[in-house]
Amino acid sequence: MSSQASSPALPASITEEISTRTRTMSNVDDIKILRKEKIAGLDFLNTTKEEFRSYDMKAGPAKRLAEFIESLSQKLRNYSSLKTLDDLKEILRKNKVNGEDITSIKQFTPVFEEISDDDKAFKHCMEDIILKLSNVKTMTDANKATHCEFISAILHASIAIAKKLTSQDIFIVLQKDISSEDAMGRVDYAIKILKDLLCITKGKPCNIKIGYAQNLAQLESAFQTNKKKRTADQAFGNDYFDYIYGIVTTSTEWHFIIYTPDGIYSTSGSEYQINLMKSTVKDNPELF
Numbered sequence: 263m264s265s266q267a268s269s270p271a272l273p274a275s276i277t278e279e280i281s282t283r284t285r286t287m288s289n290v291d292d293i294k295i296l297r298k299e300k301i302a303g304l305d306f307l308n309t310t311k312e313e314f315r316s317y318d319m320k321a322g323p324a325k326r327l328a329e330f331i332e333s334l335s336q337k338l339r340n341y342s343s344l345k346t347l348d349d350l351k352e353i354l355r356k357n358k359v360n361g362e363d364i365t366s367i368k369q370f371t372p373v374f375e376e377i378s379d380d381d382k383a384f385k386h387c388m389e390d391i392i393l394k395l396s397n398v399k400t401m402t403d404a405n406k407a408t409h410c411e412f413i414s415a416i417l418h419a420s421i422a423i424a425k426k427l428t429s430q431d432i433f434i435v436l437q438k439d440i441s442s443e444d445a446m447g448r449v450d451y452a453i454k455i456l457k458d459l460l461c462i463t464k465g466k467p468c469n470i471k472i473g474y475a476q477n478l479a480q481l482e483s484a485f486q487t488n489k490k491k492r493t494a495d496q497a498f499g500n501d502y503f504d505y506i507y508g509i510v511t512t513s514t515e516w517h518f519i520i521y522t523p524d525g526i527y528s529t530s531g532s533e534y535q536i537n538l539m540k541s542t543v544k545d546n547p548e549l550f
Contacts, residue, residue, distance in 0.1 A: 276307075276334055277303065279334060280302070280303070280306055280307075280334070283327075283330055284296055284306075287323070289320075289323060292319055292320075292323050295314075295317045295318065295319050298317075299317055306331070307331055307334060309327075309331065310328060311324045311325055311327070311328035314327055314328065339444065339445050339446075339479075340445070340446060340447045341445060341446075341447040341448075341449070341476045341479050341480055342447060342476065344472065344475040344476050344479055345472055346472075347471065347472075349472075349475045350362075350363075350364070350471055350472065350474060350475040353474075353475045353478045353479060354366065354367070354478075357478060357521075357525065357526045358524075358525050358526075359525075359526065363471075364470070364471055364474050364517075364528065364530040365530050365531055367519075367526055367527065367528040367530055368525065368526070368527045368528075369527065369528065369529065369530070369531050369532070370518075370520060370527040370528070370529065371529075371532075372518055372529065375423075375427060377423060381423065382422075383418075383419045383422035383423050383426075384419060384423065386419065387415055387416060387418070387419030390415045391412060391415055391416075391538070394411055394412060394415070395538065395539075395540050396540075398540070400540065401538055401539060401540060404467065405467070406465060406466075406467050409465055409467040409512060409513040410450070410465050410513070412513040412538055413450075413451070413463070413465050413511055413513050414451075416513075416536070417434060417451055417453070417463060418434065421433070421434055421453065430455055431455065431456065432453060432454070432455050432460065433453070433454055434451055434452070434453050434454075435451075435452045435453075435454060436450070436451060437449070437450070438452040440452065440459070440462070440480060440483045440484050440487060441483060442482065442483035442486045442487070443486075445479050445480075445482070445483050446483075447480075449462050449463070449464070449480050449484075450463055450464055450465045451463035451465075451509075452484070453507075457491050458488045458491070459484040459487060459488055459506060460506065460507060461506065461507035461508065461509060462477060462480045462481055462484050462506065462507075462508050462509070463477075463508070463509040463510075463511065464476055464477040464480065464508070464509065464510045464511070465511060465512075465513070466510055466511070466512060467512050467513065468512075470510055470512065470515065470517060473510035473511075473517075474510055474517070474519075474528075474530075477508045477509075477510045477519065478508070478519070478521065478526065480508070481506055481508045481519065481521035481526075482521065484506055485505075485506050485521060485523070488506065504522060504523065505520055505521060505522045506520075506521050507519065507520060507521075508520075508521055513536070513538060514535060514536050514537070514538050515533075515534070515535060516534040516535070516536065517529055517530055517534070518534070
């Protein structure tokens with residue numbers, strides 16, 4: 263079974279600016295062009311001056327719309343646009359981290375739960391990983407899609423185990439659209455409990471530090487999303503939690519984050535590794 267992802271929703275403030283601008287356009291023909299071509303929302307932000315001209319819009323309004331789009335784009339960043347160490351430093355400063363590297367983030371120690379080797383979800387996960395390892399040519403220089411195969415297996419098993427331990431209705435959403443007033447995009451994996459986002463996972467096979475920058479921006483947006491969805495009763499009830507978890511992983515290296523409005527915590531100073539080498543299958547043929 264497969265589903266096609268819809269276009270990411272824009273923040274309400276950006277949508278309102280686009281709506282106001284298009285409603286107040288002086289030329290009725292230009293408005294008709296936008297309606298005829300069904301240019302709205304994210305499609306509007308992705309339209310260039312040349313494309314407006316190809317729809318028979320005059321040079322003047324096409325240029326003005328392109329400049330307007332550029333001004334909106336500067337207000338709104340996509341998570342994937344955070345690609346540099348300067349972006350990481352900016353995110354860390356925004357989250358009150360006294361330093362410019364992920365090791366400067368305050369540390370926390372995850373609470374571990376011992377799982378029986380006979381646990382059904384755990385056994386299924388191990389079998390799935392071994393099968394995948396036996397089918398891929400190499401894990402050296404593997405691309406993101408390959409790493410995500412293993413990340414998905416581990417996350418699904420972890421959720422199944424957590425559901426059994428907590429008796430909570432926890433589920434996973436792939437490529438979920440999460441937007442805030444200054445950032446937007448899709449996250450690789452969103453783990454939810456009831457209506458709240460519980461954990462956002464970022465698969466980053468190449469650069470953990472850039473994964474931190476993107477995941478922290480996603481966590482801020484997810485936290486704002488949770489806050490907007492809560493009613494007054496929930497805000498003062500026992501089911502309210504003022505934090506959200508993040509995971510940045512290469513599939514072999516796993517980093518855990520706690521995001522709160524007062525600061526962030528991570529396991530950047532610790533090593534949590536999962537051996538995903540093909541030699542594991544070769545050295546243990548009885549596993550396959």
